[in-house]
Amino acid sequence: MDSSKKIRYERPLIKPINAMMPGKTGKDTYLVPVLDVDGVPVSALVEKYGSPLFVFSERKQRENIQRAKRSFTTRYPKVHFAWSYKTNYLDGICKIFHEEGSWAEVVSGFEYDKAIRNGVSGNHIIFNGPAKTKDDLKKAITNGSFIHIDNMDELYLLSDLSDELSIKPKVAVRVNLDTEINQIWDRFGFNYENGQAWDVLCKIVRMDKFELKGLHCHIGTFILTAHAYAVAAEKMANLACNVKQKLGVNIEYLDMGGGFASKNTLKASYLGGADVCPSFDEYAEAISTAIYKAPFKTSDLPVLILETGRALIDDAACLISTVLSNKRSSSGRRFTIIDAGVNMLFTSFWYDHKVSPAQPFSKYYEDVTLYGPLCMNIDVIREFVSLPLLNRGDHLVIHNVGAYNVSQWMQFITLRPYVVQVSREGKVSVLRKRETIETIVNQESSTTDNL
Numbered sequence: 001m002d003s004s005k006k007i008r009y010e011r012p013l014i015k016p017i018n019a020m021m022p023g024k025t026g027k028d029t030y031l032v033p034v035l036d037v038d039g040v041p042v043s044a045l046v047e048k049y050g051s052p053l054f055v056f057s058e059r060k061q062r063e064n065i066q067r068a069k070r071s072f073t074t075r076y077p078k079v080h081f082a083w084s085y086k087t088n089y090l091d092g093i094c095k096i097f098h099e100e101g102s103w104a105e106v107v108s109g110f111e112y113d114k115a116i117r118n119g120v121s122g123n124h125i126i127f128n129g130p131a132k133t134k135d136d137l138k139k140a141i142t143n144g145s146f147i148h149i150d151n152m153d154e155l156y157l158l159s160d161l162s163d164e165l166s167i168k169p170k171v172a173v174r175v176n177l178d179t180e181i182n183q184i185w186d187r188f189g190f191n192y193e194n195g196q197a198w199d200v201l202c203k204i205v206r207m208d209k210f211e212l213k214g215l216h217c218h219i220g221t222f223i224l225t226a227h228a229y230a231v232a233a234e235k236m237a238n239l240a241c242n243v244k245q246k247l248g249v250n251i252e253y254l255d256m257g258g259g260f261a262s263k264n265t266l267k268a269s270y271l272g273g274a275d276v277c278p279s280f281d282e283y284a285e286a287i288s289t290a291i292y293k294a295p296f297k298t299s300d301l302p303v304l305i306l307e308t309g310r311a312l313i314d315d316a317a318c319l320i321s322t323v324l325s326n327k328r329s330s331s332g333r334r335f336t337i338i339d340a341g342v343n344m345l346f347t348s349f350w351y352d353h354k355v356s357p358a359q360p361f362s363k364y365y366e367d368v369t370l371y372g373p374l375c376m377n378i379d380v381i382r383e384f385v386s387l388p389l390l391n392r393g394d395h396l397v398i399h400n401v402g403a404y405n406v407s408q409w410m411q412f413i414t415l416r417p418y419v420v421q422v423s424r425e426g427k428v429s430v431l432r433k434r435e436t437i438e439t440i441v442n443q444e445s446s447t448t449d450n451l
């Protein structure tokens with residue numbers, strides 16, 4: 001008998017309903033096989049590029065940024081998005097956002113250089129972060145980039161550079177503030193409530209060595225309530241008005257940072273991410289309404305800058321993976337081991353990524369723990385997920401992986417895989433080649449230095 005025609009046997013299973021059961025509002029466990037990415041069959045992608053494989057959708061990225069821009073520009077007259085490089089700094093990704101009009105938001109000399117190589121002009125680069133070197137700052141000053149001051153040491157360094165280069169650096173002050181939610185990020189910038197931010201603004205204006213252009217905040221990440229942005233925008237707008245009234249300087253822009261939630265589901269969240277995360281419209285409404293409430297003259301309304309990262313890219317990528325083996329735990333739970341681990345999917349520490357089989361399957365589901373291939377106990381992609389029987393060689397699609405993975409991944413035990421992109425026309429291009437052993441050993445060296 002032709003074995004490919006043989007009907008697959010699945011052993012009968014009595015299944016206690018103990019998690020992920022569908023309820024009136026509870027998570028839905030209904031799965032459909034995902035056979036293609038934007039029309040390109042998963043099987044063809046794996047055949048060409050191997051597994052695991054990151055696949056990005058150009059269509060989705062453009063849709064996301066266009067939707068976000070529409071939400072803000074229909075409510076507020078002057079808006080710029082600045083692509084957050086750390087979220088994903090593959091050139092092929094950054095270029096899409098730049099083509100859609102986004103500036104660049106960078107936090108290191110490396111990211112800064114990448115933005116320049118991608119053709120972003122210096123005066124469209126926002127330089128954030130707590131660790132800018134003297135050389136980074138010199139470059140940014142000379143190129144007319146916007147430098148967001150994080151601390152007093154940086155301010156004094158910039159003051160010296162202003163003298164040395166005889167150029168007044170274009171600066172903004174990073175402000176941290178209480179937005180009435182649990183996340184209070186006071187590690188970066190100067191505090192609003194205790195007056196630190198005001199003190200540094202007074203110094204900057206009186207020192208007369210800088211062009212004070214803006215105020216910046218980034219209130220946290222995956223912020224599930226738009227109200228937090230309303231609180232932040234109100235405080236930032238009032239601060240800007242005070243600078244105008246008391247120090248005589250017009251604040252040209254308010255940069256509200258990133259932090260909008262993506263459609264992923266945070267671990268321990270009862271409802272799925274798509275049900276709980278606010279829309280771009282809700283964030284835009286909260287921010288624009290708060291700015292309008294402040295006593296700006298219409299002609300002085302600041303430009304609104306947004307450094308949105310994950311909400312623009314997370315759902316524009318998936319990770320295709322392959323089943324390596326199945327086994328039973330001592331308690332009887334099925335363990336399925338796949339070829340994509342936490343070394344390339346950092347976000348599985350924070351999210352319960354949705355996982356779909358990439359071939360037709362039977363109706364019998366079972367609670368499974370999905371492990372990666374690393375010889376490490378922490379290598380868990382999903383602690384608990386209901387899946388049909390998957391055999392060795394079957395493929396899975398792990399959804400919403402576009403943000404932070406391809407920048408935070410690490411080469412550990414296995415090599416990093418291909419990253420490809422499906423264009424709007426359905427063509428596939430390589431964004432990053434897979435690593436080979438040469439990629440790694442070429443960096444090793446045995447030279448000796450006399451110091």
Ligand SMILES: Cc1ncc(COP(=O)(O)O)c(C=O)c1O
Nearest residue numbers: 084218221258259307308309310
């Ligand atoms: C200063 C700054 N801006 C923007 C972002 C992007 O944030 P998100 O991806 O949550 O939108 C980050 C991320 O940490 C950040 O630190």
